[in-house]
Amino acid sequence: MNENSVKEDKTRFDFEKHWNAAYQKSAITSLGWYEENPAPSIKLIEACNLPKEAFIFNAGAGATTLISELLVKGYENLVVNDISSVALAELKNNLLIPKNAQIKFIVNDLTNPDELLKLKNIDLWHDRAVLHFFTQEKDQKAYFDLLKSVLKSKGFVILAEFNLEGAKKCSGLDVFNYNEEMLQERLGSDFELLKSFNFTYTQPSGNTREYVYTLFQKK
């Protein structure tokens, strides 16, 4: 590490601390991104027609209800990631894991991965409301490099982010808004867009947030 990179690391905002505090401060069900029913994600996941033993990766899962929904639907090979150990501990506490299911929990930073780099042959990468927090070009690049290195050929990618009409901040942090063309550009020509829709999510407070949901497949 040279002097400049040491300086850069010292001044970098502590995202791990931020997210741990967010999950410590509020009940899961009152978080601004809590979904009682993760229906839009399930709709796209089922459109992939994957076998139940498919290797499904949830990036920045937090304490999402999606994992228990996937288990109820019989998916049995899940990898769940977050930068926040507090979030993953909460998620684990609320899960009933069937005997035949395997779930791996990985606390790691998607923009500075080490443990995550050991993954391979992922059939489906799912991200809801995570990528849009990466406002720096180098963090976005690290995220997409990781995605491309762990996804298998013909693998699927679901990215659900605040759309261009959407909020500019979440959890007190700036966000980077997307549309389907921008996501296609970041993934590159090796990926084909299969489905895309805008979705208005209603927060527990009753406010709304505009998302773009996309499903891509690696060629």
Ligand SMILES: C[S@@+](CC[C@H](N)C(=O)[O-])C[C@H]1O[C@@H](n2cnc3c(N)ncnc32)[C@H](O)[C@@H]1O
């Ligand atoms: C708005 S929440 C969405 C959580 C979950 N995907 C959902 O839909 O409920 C954003 C999540 O991204 C996680 N996160 C933020 N930055 C991250 C990073 N660099 N690496 C891994 N996870 C991260 C946060 O801890 C948080 O759980």
